[in-house]
Amino acid sequence: MAGIANRFRTGPSGLRAVVLVVLGWAAIGSGCGKAPSVELPQLDPPERFDSMDEVVQEQYVELRAALDGAVAEGAADAEIADRLGQLGMWFQIYRFQGTASVAYAEAVKLQPGNPKWIFLNGVAMSTLGELEAAEQAFRRTLELDPTYSAAEVRLAETLIGQGVSDPLIREHLESALEKDPSNVRAMVLLADRKRRAGEAEEAVELLDRALKLQESPQIHYHLGLAFRDAGAKEVANAHLAKADPESNPEGFLMRDPFSMEVTRMDVGYTTAMKRARQAMSNRNFVEALNQYRRSSDSRPGSVEARLGVVRAMLALDRKQQARIEANRLATSFPDRPKVQFIAGRAHEALEPGSGEPYFLKAYELDGNLVQAMLKLADIYQDQGRLEEALKFLARARETRPGHVEASPRYARMLIQMGRIDEAKQVLSEDVAVTESPGPLVVLMDELGMEIQ
């Protein structure tokens, strides 16, 4: 891969250049048939990424340190560049475009002939409003691959953003359509230029074509405006009724493979996670498992997705698989209480009592994790270690007064241990604060307490 990149530095030309570019991309895309040998920590994106997140910063620092270490150890440029580029993509997903751009720029330094990082850097720069830099990036991408229509469309958009007027914009868009007649984004932008220039009917024609290729609320919106300008108000309104201004245009018309690679991580992940949770709440565990796996594929580092996989496996009684996956997670993320907790559950499912160290670890990491306390109480109760069980139930109740499970269990255990007065005290206190008084009322009734 580094060799291919070096050849681009010498300035390939003509058909040979195109072939080399394609070969180079193919090689990059496949990772030259092998995974990078540099061992780097996995990034773990949070589910939402619309705000600054300390977790991201920690991961960034960790990964940068690992990258620096890899460089020091003499890892190949291409491998480092590849990981830097991936880092950029992660940050692009998080919408930290500036940081993404820095990562891409570093990748480009190592692999100046790889159009992928140049192109994505252009996308990041244009999002940042640094349009001149973006323009340069897209022009450079086109130098490396004159056939990449997406870069030409992005270039046109960048020029539009800089206030450049027709005919230059149109030339780029028409050129992009020549390269890729199915480029919907180019069609919509070109139609917009035509409509603005008073060529509403031609705009309608283009947008009709685009709509046939891709049903999209945004195309309906543009079609509505085109019909309006063409004087067909009723048809315009019909299309505008199908426009959804609150839908995300970034997921629409995004035909360029590199950006799609980035957005797939985003859209694929969030959609799949949503579906997975829905399936879990509907008790459709097979579907949930599939969706959690899809989420995990979209974001290989996502702990949430992998935790979901374990939960779904446990729900499906696939205990062995669940434990294997949970063990991997627990090893990778020893400091995450939720991970330790789920590992405890997976172990416990296979062999009662074996979850204890994981639950203890989870409790140690998060002293307010009520579920871990309850699980520990379960284990100790089963083992006849009642005082220890009682201790964790008391702690759970203290952490979440009136907790639907902790309060009645604590009271019942006190009753079982003959500590009736204490039980009554707990019941009378907790019934006033709990959102689910039912179990407490039953116990109060059993003890002959007056229920107000």
Add this chain to the structure above:
Amino acid sequence: MRIHLKSIPGFQVVFLWALMACPLLVACDSGNPDRAEGGAASPGSGAGGQTSDFIFEDRSRDAGIDFVHQNGATGELLLSEVVGSGVALVDVDQDGDLDVYLVQDTEVEGAASPSTPIGDRLFRNDLLRLEDGKLVEGPLRFVDVTEAAGITARGAGMGVAVGDIDNDGCYDLYVLNRGPNQLWRNRCDGTFEDVTARAGVGDERWGVSASFLDIDSDGYLDIYVANYVNIPEGENRACSSPSGIPEYCSPQVFSPEVDTLLRNRGDGTFEDVSVSSGIRGAAQNGLGVVTRDFNRDGFPDLYVANDMTPNFLWVNRGDGTFEDQALLSGSAVNRSGRSEASMGLALADVDWDGDDDIFVTHLSRESHTMYRNRGNLSFEDDTPSFGLESLTNESTGFGTHFFDYDNDGWLDIIVCSGAVTSTRKRVSTTEEVTLRQPNQLFRNSGNGTFVDVSPQAGPGITDLEVSRGLAVGDIDNDGDADVILTNNGGPARLLINRVGTENRWLGIRVVDRRLRRDSLGARVRLIFADGSSKVQTVRVDGSYASSSDPRVLFGLGSSTEIPEVEVIWPDGWTMQTQPEVLDSYWVVERTGKEAPTAAGEE
């Protein structure tokens, strides 16, 4: 200051403020040579007496504007903390200079601290005052007259709108609250009375901005209220970042709120016509509102900025009902077809093609949007061609206004900014979490593009603050537009223009004597010898939760040509004349006794 009281033969041009306030006055011209000595427009007379080359000078402190907004931020990160508040520039005492009304959120902790007077505050401008029956000009100085005026606006204040509800010639105040709004009727004697209950205008929704407009042409100003979100009791809460870090919620976490339209019955009471007018047909997160007769049918329409939902363009059908044509007009969403977090609004004819364009402020990364008016209720998002996309991509804008700060003949844009989430921009940065951002001033190059001149604008623009409300007007009456802006959780800034008077100018106030008030919606056209023209509309609304100077101010550059002035009144009737001199304010009056025009209206 040059204020001419002379009438032009055949045309009613008088200095009406002076006539209304001190009828014995004959002249108020002031090419006052002493003005520089502590006078309003003297450069370098600001706090500390320092001179500077900046466009604006922050005169808050030495002029007596000591208002500090309380946002009640206690770390809970409630959405309500980051929304307020507004400011009005309004001549409440009819003495010819703009007074200042500042909105306070008095429900928050600290709003009633000993160092901060409770509630909204009214500052009287003592630039012009009567002495022995003569209008005397002094230094720019404001006096807090809240108590004397009888104003006890102690709600959870968000914004303020001004309009004369009873046509008595005195501006009344409508205060928007997170809770019942308040209507303060100006008694025309320096005091106000709370007529909210009697008028029936105490809308309890979360109002932010309002506009006064005469929807049915009955001569009385009605009120449109842009309401924000509906947060049920006890559900005002913070949201979290992905890793659980508390963060301000997006409005989309809550239900959007319906807007309110109140029709003035003309007897001191209002009728809620929100349902019958059709505006209740849609609920969005309203933050800004401005009125304009977009289709020139004689009935004022409304444009509403909605936060993260499509904007409204309510077209007044003239029969008491409205139809939202925003989407069809191309002004609901940006050029990608996506709704944006619209907050502040400015309307003016930025390209001098005869109709008003719309500028809307948004969240960072959305860029603000300029909708070019193509006529016939058709707009085009031309933000990039104006050069505004990259200039506005990094800030979250609220109050905004078109005004010609340098009087070069082209309308510029001011935007005040401040984030709404504590998001940091870069992973690699370690600065404190903050909402503070610089404000921005964009100069219209005259070639269809804007350039960022913020660095030359001065600390009031470039300092990092959380700015929200913004009003523009000639506070020191020297012929250039000044600015007052509010800062969420910070001090209000009074920014006096130091450069506009280097060019020629012409100021016009348009008054309908029959209604005894400014003719909101009237259009003033300057017609030049070469056939070119420039139009501005009389308005006080727009921006964000704020109200501005009703006078229209035209910059003329270095031209010495005195243009012809044409006034197109809201009902379409027109009158023309030519002022005698430049660099003056003129009042154009309509009495109803004018000779019939070709249109034959009168």
